[in-house]
Amino acid sequence: MLDIKYNDGHSDHTISYKSPQDFVANQQLEVPDLEDYYEIKSATVDGKTVDLTDSTISGLYNLLEEEYH
Numbered sequence: 001m002l003d004i005k006y007n008d009g010h011s012d013h014t015i016s017y018k019s020p021q022d023f024v025a026n027q028q029l030e031v032p033d034l035e036d037y038y039e040i041k042s043a044t045v046d047g048k049t050v051d052l053t054d055s056t057i058s059g060l061y062n063l064l065e066e067e068y069h
Contacts, residue, residue, distance in 0.1 A: 001017070001047075002017040002045050004016070005040070005041040006038045009038070009039075012041060015034070019068075020045055020064040021068055023060075023064060034057045035057060036061070039055060040055045040057065040060055
């Protein structure tokens with residue numbers, strides 16, 4: 001399970017995916033759930049915090065695409 005707490009520039013939101021792979025696949029769609037520039041407040045995979053150097057949806061995508069693809 002991947003849980004993401006993010007800010008869309010106006011307010012905070014939370015979204016969950018069954019797996020990191022599901023998130024990566026969704027971000028590759030023509031119209032993904034999340035914009036690349038959204039700021040990530042926190043992200044966890046199976047309860048473990050994801051350590052991000054780039055705290056954007058794009059940064060999370062790049063990390064997970066490399067790690068779980």
